[in-house]
Amino acid sequence: MTTTRKGRENKDERLLVIACGMIAREVLAVKEQLALDHLELTCLPAEFHYYPDRIPPAMDKAISEAKAEGYSRIFVGYADCGTGGMLDAVCEKHGVERMEGAHCFAFYQGIDAFEAAGDRDMLAFYMTDFLCRQFEAFFIKPLGLDRHPELAADYFGNYEKLVYLAQTDNPELDKVAEDAAEMLGLAYEKRFTGYGDLTKALAGAAILPA
Structure with missing residues (x-):
């Protein structure tokens, strides 16, 4: 897992995006474009693109760890990405939202x-x-x-x-x-x-x- 987190005094203001490594550069580009200084990014391995069964358990762990660190605002930077609804189950468990769509090819096009x-x-x-x-x-x-x-x-x-x-x-x-x-x-x-x-x-x- 890679990360670009940095500490902030007011943890309630921070938004942690837990994303696929394949869109890390793009998330950071949007962050800069929109001046979202309170957005922080951590990524799961890009190779999970080929092993979608690894995404839900890894995301479950990543969200749990983020909450333990004090993050209360978390967004999942994945579409379903071949998980067959299993990622949605993880999101529902933790009360977080993800990108809409089946995969990044869908949300990039709209x-x-x-x-x-x-x-x-x-x-x-x-x-x-x-x-x-x-x-x-x-x-x-x-x-x-x-x-x-x-x-x-x-x-x-x-x-x-x-x-x-x-x-x-x-x-x-x-x-x-x-x-x-x-x-x-x-x-x-x-x-x-x-x-x-x-x-x-x-x-x-x-x-x-x-």
Whole structure:
């Protein structure tokens, strides 16, 4: 678990966001953008993206520890993320809220836009800024594509296109996504989403108590 917490005299004002490591940079960007000085961040490992069964118990522990440290305002920086409702059970247990939606690909686009694109994105492979930055570490090496690139057809043969959901306008990341689409034999599409519903959710969660 990584953390960017810092002490404050008035603990009731602090908002602790316990988020997926895959959106840490984005949470901090929104914090700076909205001047949410009382927002503090701690993250569960980004690799849990591939092991959703690990998210609920880890979140349960993280929330319990945060409450023991004196945090009374906690927001869960996850959508359901493949937990099949188990994360919701943890949130309900502790009386906290999480990001709306099925996963970050949904809330980056905005839930309404994601649902509207459902049929045409049925065979889409999504990438984000994080996944572009970590393409080697999260896809190439674990799947052995650095040694056996021919396996790409086996792993990604059921997809038709790669959709890069861009949080920032970064030509280097765009190039990574384009190259990935070419390597995987997929059509390429870029959608600039910015931070999507993450901005609204954090702004709402960070409203200070009267």
